[in-house]
Amino acid sequence: MALALSASRVMRSAAIALLGVMAAAAAEAADDGIVELTHAERVVDGRREEVRLPDWVSLPDGATGPARATYRMSVDLPPQTGRVALCVPGLRAHARIAFNGHVVDDRIDRPNDPLPRSLASIRLIEIPREFVRPGANVIEIEAAGRTSFSISTLRIGPVRALGMRFDRLVFASVIGPAIVAVVVASLGLCVLLLWARSGDPLYGYFAVGTLAWAVHDGWSVLSVPLMSVENRIVWWTSLYSFFIALLVIFCVRFAGWRWPRFEKTLWILSLAAPAVLYAAQSLGFEAMQQWWLLLWIGIVGVGLVAVGRYAWQHRRTSGALLFATGAVSMAFATRDWLLRYDESTNNPVYLVPYAGLLFVVLIVWMLIDRFVVTSRELASVNRALEERVAASGVQLVRALEQMRHSKEQAESANRAKSSFLAAASHDLRQPIHALGLYVAALADEHPAGSESEVVDRMKTSLATIGSMFDALLDVSRMDAGAIVKHPRPFAIAPLLHQLAAACASRAADKGLRFSVRIASALPGLHAISDPLLVERIVFNLLDNAIKYTRTGGVLLSCRLRGGASGHWRIEVWDTGPGIGPGDRERVFEEFYQVGNPERDRREGLGLGLSIVHRLTELLGHPVRLDTTVGRGSRFGIDVPTTTESITAGPLAGAFDERVAALHVAVIDDDPDVLESTRYLLERWGCRVHPGADANDVLAHAAGVPGATLQAIVADYRLRGELTGIEAVRALRAAFGTAVPALIVSGESSPERLAQIRASGFECIGKPVSAAQLRRWLALAARRGASERAPANDVASDAAIETSP
Numbered sequence: 001m002a003l004a005l006s007a008s009r010v011m012r013s014a015a016i017a018l019l020g021v022m023a024a025a026a027a028e029a030a031d032d033g034i035v036e037l038t039h040a041e042r043v044v045d046g047r048r049e050e051v052r053l054p055d056w057v058s059l060p061d062g063a064t065g066p067a068r069a070t071y072r073m074s075v076d077l078p079p080q081t082g083r084v085a086l087c088v089p090g091l092r093a094h095a096r097i098a099f100n101g102h103v104v105d106d107r108i109d110r111p112n113d114p115l116p117r118s119l120a121s122i123r124l125i126e127i128p129r130e131f132v133r134p135g136a137n138v139i140e141i142e143a144a145g146r147t148s149f150s151i152s153t154l155r156i157g158p159v160r161a162l163g164m165r166f167d168r169l170v171f172a173s174v175i176g177p178a179i180v181a182v183v184v185a186s187l188g189l190c191v192l193l194l195w196a197r198s199g200d201p202l203y204g205y206f207a208v209g210t211l212a213w214a215v216h217d218g219w220s221v222l223s224v225p226l227m228s229v230e231n232r233i234v235w236w237t238s239l240y241s242f243f244i245a246l247l248v249i250f251c252v253r254f255a256g257w258r259w260p261r262f263e264k265t266l267w268i269l270s271l272a273a274p275a276v277l278y279a280a281q282s283l284g285f286e287a288m289q290q291w292w293l294l295l296w297i298g299i300v301g302v303g304l305v306a307v308g309r310y311a312w313q314h315r316r317t318s319g320a321l322l323f324a325t326g327a328v329s330m331a332f333a334t335r336d337w338l339l340r341y342d343e344s345t346n347n348p349v350y351l352v353p354y355a356g357l358l359f360v361v362l363i364v365w366m367l368i369d370r371f372v373v374t375s376r377e378l379a380s381v382n383r384a385l386e387e388r389v390a391a392s393g394v395q396l397v398r399a400l401e402q403m404r405h406s407k408e409q410a411e412s413a414n415r416a417k418s419s420f421l422a423a424a425s426h427d428l429r430q431p432i433h434a435l436g437l438y439v440a441a442l443a444d445e446h447p448a449g450s451e452s453e454v455v456d457r458m459k460t461s462l463a464t465i466g467s468m469f470d471a472l473l474d475v476s477r478m479d480a481g482a483i484v485k486h487p488r489p490f491a492i493a494p495l496l497h498q499l500a501a502a503c504a505s506r507a508a509d510k511g512l513r514f515s516v517r518i519a520s521a522l523p524g525l526h527a528i529s530d531p532l533l534v535e536r537i538v539f540n541l542l543d544n545a546i547k548y549t550r551t552g553g554v555l556l557s558c559r560l561r562g563g564a565s566g567h568w569r570i571e572v573w574d575t576g577p578g579i580g581p582g583d584r585e586r587v588f589e590e591f592y593q594v595g596n597p598e599r600d601r602r603e604g605l606g607l608g609l610s611i612v613h614r615l616t617e618l619l620g621h622p623v624r625l626d627t628t629v630g631r632g633s634r635f636g637i638d639v640p641t642t643t644e645s646i647t648a649g650p651l652a653g654a655f656d657e658r659v660a661a662l663h664v665a666v667i668d669d670d671p672d673v674l675e676s677t678r679y680l681l682e683r684w685g686c687r688v689h690p691g692a693d694a695n696d697v698l699a700h701a702a703g704v705p706g707a708t709l710q711a712i713v714a715d716y717r718l719r720g721e722l723t724g725i726e727a728v729r730a731l732r733a734a735f736g737t738a739v740p741a742l743i744v745s746g747e748s749s750p751e752r753l754a755q756i757r758a759s760g761f762e763c764i765g766k767p768v769s770a771a772q773l774r775r776w777l778a779l780a781a782r783r784g785a786s787e788r789a790p791a792n793d794v795a796s797d798a799a800i801e802t803s804p
Contacts, residue, residue: 034157034165037139040071054090054346058148066111067148071141075156079134083159086139087166088123090152090347092116093143097123100138102131111144114225119174121347124166126159150346169349174221177353181221184356185214187363194367202253209246210359216240217353230281237289238273244296245270251303251326255310255319266299293337300330318366325362329355485530485618489644492527492558492568493518495535500556503542510546513553519560527568528642529619537615537623538570540608541635545574552576552632564641571636578629587625588613659777660685663707665697665739667714667727677713680770686777693718694730709739711780713773716745716756716763725759740780744768 042051051071059067077084086099092115097105105125107116115121139156143149155162188210195203216239225232245266252259273292280288304326311319332351339348389396500516507514527534538556545554552575561569579587588609616623616637627633664681668674669692678688689707691697701707712731714724728741743756746766756763764772 032157032161034155034161035075035077037073037075037154037156040073040141043070043072044068053153054150054343056148056150056343056346057143057145065146066144067146068111068142068144069149071143071151073139073154075137075139076135077132077137077156080129080132083129084127084132084156085159085162086123086125086127087155087162088125088152089155089169090121090150090345091123091143092121092346093145093149093151095144095151096142097125098140098142099127099131100133101140102128104128104131108142108144112146114229115145115149116223117225118221118223119170120223122166122170122173124163127156152346172349173347177217177221177350180353180356181214181217183360184210184217187360188214191363202250205246205250205253206363209243209250210356212239212243212246213356216243217356220350220353233289234274234277234281237277237292238270240293241270241273241296244300248299248303251322252306254322255306257306262302269295290337290341293340297330297333297337300326300333304330316369318362318369321362321365325355325358328358485533487529487619488531489526489528489642489646490531491521491646492534492570492639493521495531496538496556496558496570499535499538499542503539503546503554507546507554510549512546512549512551514546515553515555517555517557517559519558521560522564524643525560525564525641526644526646527639528644529621529639533615533619534570534621534637534639537612537619537621537637538572540612541572544608545572545576545633545635549574549576549632560641561638564643567638567640569636569638571634573632573634575632578631578633579625579627580629588623659774659781661687662777662781663687663689663710664777665689665691665701665709665712665714665731667691667693667697667712667718667724668744669693669715669717669719673715677773680773681777684774684777693722694727694734697727697731698734709735709737711777712739712741714741714743716743723755725756725761728761740783742776742780 038053040051040053040055042049042055042057044057055071057067057069059065086097086104088097094108094111094113094115095105096103096108104127105123139154141151143151155165188207191203191210192207195201195207216236219226219236219239227235249263249266252262277288277292280286304323307319307323307326311323329352332355336348336350336352339345339350342348496518497516500514504514542554542556554575555571555573557571557573559569561567612623612635621637621639624636625633626636659681662685664686666674666677666681666688667690668677674690674692678690681688687704687707689697689700689704689709691700701709709731712728714727716724718724718727724743724745728739728743732739732741741761743759743761743763744766745756745763762776764776
């Protein structure tokens, strides 16, 4: 202890010498009328003695507080023409100040409170003019503190001159460090973000170190103590140790040195600081803080040596700046350490906070330097890349030419495929269409025994062929962009019931339960979408569920979600094998089937879910899949609701299927299709006027007494360049009435489909089922032969874009 105190006195003497030079440099050159009071009469418990300011008073060991003392000073003032002020640069006490017996500042009412610090310890008091007298003036200060206090020298003089000194002191000791703390904290946050983005630990050490430095500086200038003096000494010193440790590690790593043991030692010392300092306090070793701070100033020297060596070896500006910054910081820290234990002042201005500004300049320069270096390296890489591109220019041109040629071949093949499908669509549909009508007519004869079984098998095979053909052509039409959505309000329950009725028999044939659960709609609430495309989606989902379900059942459900402003949720449930995790995305691919390795065509082509996926994307109703292997699957879509009224379409509503005695013109240039259609209609009791064009129909009708036309069924593509649209218009003109007309088309090309839509006639794609044809004829019969049927001139776009 004695050795420590002796060394302390030696260092204090050195500090006094250093501060004497600084004080001489800071002295005012001109006489500004300010008088500095450096001596006072101190009265403690009735004992009077002359003391030199600043003065410290502490209670003896074992004494109870508060500590109290009274200081008296006398100053001669000349006659005053202006205002006079009194400045106390370091009043670290609760005090009552009187001037010539008049109290001018009184803050002694709570002597056991923490002593004033920072801005609160610097006082500037203006003396009322009537209190000042020429000649001798007496200043009396009554000071108190819980266990100790101190009072600095006093200055008295004109308000203006003394106020300027006060402002400089406040800025240097309080405002300046506070500003620096904010700037350093901002720098630390920016570098912390840089570390988070780059992951470079060098930035992490610097960022956390500067943030701790900023907190330390901000804490140093706080006027409000956050804890007791003893605790503040421990944690203030510990925070000082922590930020120095991080910044020294940053310097060492910046210099390229790897000292794991040294870094580990710094971590241990910084984290052990609170325990060491508390232990020193309990043992009465008051000089421990002084030596602990000196230890860390020495550690700064280690980092300074590392950076100095790096700067010397690499001759880089960033290294030189870091060395200069470290050197100045170490000098400031040494000066502050000496000043902290110098008894010539009790409220010194510390310079360590201002070293943070140097670190701001340093890091900005380093970032700029790295940016410039990176830019140069990038420019070099770009030049090398340009040279490589130039060297391989010929190969690149050739590769691009080959790619262009390959693209042209692919586009040509795609056009050929589309052209083939467009051309083959009509020709392939014709025999299927005719065969379907013959089978329907044959079934109407109600064959018995083995013949009935043969007819049923023919119907099943034909349905399979038609389903696969429809799927292929649906994909072709979607590839060609021929399917366009036409949303409109519609009642969702009838549509779903119709689909359920169509699929129930297939489920029953497989021994499956088929259930329908459709919630009741709110009055005036409908669905809005393209009803025919929604019908196609739900039909494909039901077909898929029935096809792959071996036991159990299939459920079609529809319920309202979200009220009137919500949506209809349509779901198809099955108890099939389910879909494994690896197949849940692939089931929506074209031609992909789960559990059909033999490619059994009775299971379809694997296009149903692909068509569903495309149509739901077109409508904006994404399909959802929930499945469990071994338990089944659930597919669903959401259809928006609307309160708009429903406009009935040309094929909507209930109808009477009696078509007997209906005069029907059938126009088709294919003899098989013409004959099969005539044969089926005559089986239904219709009076058929067949022909390959309008002239043939007129010739046939002319030979039938009282013949008229009540409906026209015409193929779109006729012999030569004629079309069914032209034939219908010719017959309407000949009979002078808007006879209901149906265009039956096997076209799939977008251009032909656009022409049919533009005509305004109703249209159904081939192959047409007997039920579709009879349904349309029943509606035509209701309209009547003489009815103008305005709905017949309204295009039914969706009808030609998807097969029912």
